[in-house]
Amino acid sequence: MLDLPTIWAGIIAFAVLTYVVLDGFDLGIGILFPFAKAKKDRDVMMNSVAPVWDGNETWLVMGGGGLFAVFPVAYAIVMPALYMPIIVMLLALVFRGVAFEYRWRTERWRGVWDAAFIGGSTVAAFCQGVALGGLVQGIEVVDRAYAGGWWDWLSPFSILTGFALVVGYALLGATWLVMKTEGDLQAAMRARALPLGVATFALIGLVSLWTPFQDPAYFQRWFTFPAILYSGVVPVLLAFAGYMLYRGLTSGRDVMPFLASQSVFVISFIGIGISFYPDMVPPSVTIHQAAAPDESLAFALVGTVILVPMILAYTAYAYWVFRGKIDPDAGYH
Template identity: 50%
Template sequence: MDITIVWAAIIAFGLALYVVLDGFDLGIGVLFPLFPRDDERALMMSTVAPVWDGNETWMILGGASLYAVFPMVYSVVLSALYLPLLLMAICLIFRGVAFEIRARSRRTRHLWDLAFICGSAGATFFQGVVIGSWLSGIDVEDGRFAGHAFDWLSAFSLFTGCALVVTYALLGCAWLIMKTHGDLQRRLYRVMAPLGVLELALVAVVSVWTLSLSPMFDARWFHSNLLPWLAPVPVLVALIAYGMRKAILHRHDTLPFVLMLAFVLLGFAGLLVSVWPCAILPGVTIWDAAAPRSSQLFTLRGALIVLPVIVAYTTLGYRVFRGKTRHADLHYH
């Protein structure tokens, strides 16, 4: 068994769960400006109150794993993308503080709402910038970052940042539809339809733009033996979009969120297919960037203990707090 591939799979699994779980969490903050009433905002925050901080565990797991198993990726990416990662961290801090304090300070609640909105949207945007910058490629020489401090700043990375904001907002909208009822839920259905159309347009642009970044992407999708497996992807996207439209028209509670999970995971899988087996684009593979096998084995023993625990308490948290969130259950009012 190739332990480097095992570790790549573990990190990919953790990142996928982070995108899904913290995605709808951040998306709620992005949607805040569309719902100005204080009672509605309190209800929206209460839908994620029991689980929101645990969602970010997966980001910590990913960062710690990169540091231990793929130290070159950790050092190069941190050096190349230091500014957007720092800004993302600052936004997450503001968002976390606002989440806890807004309910305890009525006089300044509007300022904490603003901090929650800016923190959520800012963290999402800079996550998208990091993804776009990574896809665009990072200059590496002798295992070190060889570019400039603002190489990450490009039209493509800014566009992917905006696209991720819309993606998380749509994911958050689907989550809130599943967790709320009444007038708020009806208004969320109305918001979801135009957001879905915008999301499809942005995904199409990002997909075409990504293919133009490197011949590697074009060759992977159109000139490789994976073509029979990749050809159904646009069909699956169309089926998900059609299912989403029907789910909104028929006012399904849970189906929009399930379909959004499928959509996001399909996009994540497409990203992995595009870059495999590179850890740093354009040409540093996971084996080039990996720590010695002995270090990987030692760290894997700890991961085999920690990972099931994280999965267990995450699953338990969502199971215990499943179902609709009602005003009587408000945590943040």
Template identity: 55%
Template sequence: MELYLPVIWAAVIAVAVVLYVVLDGFDLGLGILFPFTKDERERDQMMNSVAPFWDGNETWLILGGGGLWVAFPTAYAVIMPALYLPVIAMLLALVFRGVAFEFRWVAKPDHRLWDIAFTGGSTLAAFAQGVILGGLLDGITVADRQFAGGPFDWATPFALLCGVAVVVGYALLGATWLNMRVTGALEIKARGWARGLLVAVMLFMGVISLWTPLLFERIATIWFSMPNFLYLAPVPLLALGCALIVWRGLDHGSAAAPFFGTVGLFLLGFIGLAISNFPYLVPPSLTVWDTAAAPESQVFMLIGVVALLPVILAYTAFMYWTFRGRIRPGEGYH
């Protein structure tokens, strides 16, 4: 049991992270895309398309962070000081973005500063999340199971590239969400944004996919040794297939295909990261077993997760079903 509990908890945290990235990714993407239209009705339409969902989407970030703290306290104690600055930047950006989302409506028509806060908070939060990912992949200096590096170890070219890549990826999620959820001129604009963003996302995925094995010998061994190369070849091929689904969906005016194709790209990217790094939770030194809490603690918390997770999933599905359909210009929830 002690052998499998850390793996189960790693899977729970992975699910929470994936759900957060997909669900909060598209509404962060709307903030990133906000400056690309100056039309007030279109901006209202963008925000109304996520108004019923955006705060619930952030639930998964709490589960991911809380799960790491409870199930892998050693990893939490190493990762937090190593990535303290981008983590704080992300949290403050999410606060500004959330406040701006609510106050923009009550400040009309003098809400220019709240528009800036909404765009800036969304962009900074996305960039910080990418930097956190890149800093973690880049490796954290550990000595005696404690962080032994400096406060700016995360500020590497690779981590900064990951930050920009996440901003572009979230913008693609936001554009394909709008393509699926709105009508009128904004839908046409979103389709145009999505085409350019898809090309950029595929370029970033290609660069990062080549950079990681060049940077880390252990990842190169996983992906390019035989027979692993043959087993893992479907991952990049499926990513190309998802990109084709997005592109063809945009060309044919499909509502849902571009969004779900983009979700597929994110899922395959996450699968690729998991393959490259498991079982390391703090690359390249600490595994899920090295950092796991006592089995009794993991079992106790897992009981709560098993009881509550289906309720949260059911509530989330109910919300999306209830507020399904497209938002026309002039419609909204405020």
């Protein structure tokens, strides 16, 4: 008998991770936009993600829609608990998406749309981090319903996680541009990636040290035997990814820094999974308690098994078609 709730928890986690891996660097482009003063550099930065940015957000829709469909209890708890950061994030993504289209259509208002792109990217990244922090610190639940207040999500811990995600996405954006551009822009982003990498690891360290004190269950899942046998691998892998990031940036590699920075996010996501499992809504609602009936999970799984490979295939094809360095004279028009 298949454990359908656990399978679906894995699918939702995969969708969220794929969103972070794919959309993180193009949000990072917007965060880094203020540091590129020349119009041509900004055009190249935006052109580097223009063919793929909207497809990257497919995974956010899948993660949110999947949570609603297969974990309705979790959705009904998480949404009112994190209503403010989620709504602000979505509005920021709307402004960012409109800016993608409109900044190419005007000269007079280009500065306005640049500001919308910068603000939308930064606010969306910050709100995603705040929502993550609000979830990690725990949500008050009574009788399978949210029992907390309107501002429970706002805390020093959630602000720290929000800031950490902004810096981390900026690192992804910088290493993406190292991989996709040449000349002065590439050199500038390579120089910015190193301090961003140091700041990202410092913030990961702070969040990691603070997390076990959010709930005793986190401490047990990380530091008790036998859990420590596999949880202890996570910091080792992070250290290795950090070394590869440093080596790639200092040795003039183009692709290695991007792959290393992506590895940092994947490993950190695994760490979050270790902290959460088997909870769906920390600290009191498990995966099985939050899940819809098995009949609904089985029905939804059939469509997912068909659609997810198709989405992965067209996403891979888009990245393959637009592989290589960006032509500064080609544009998104």
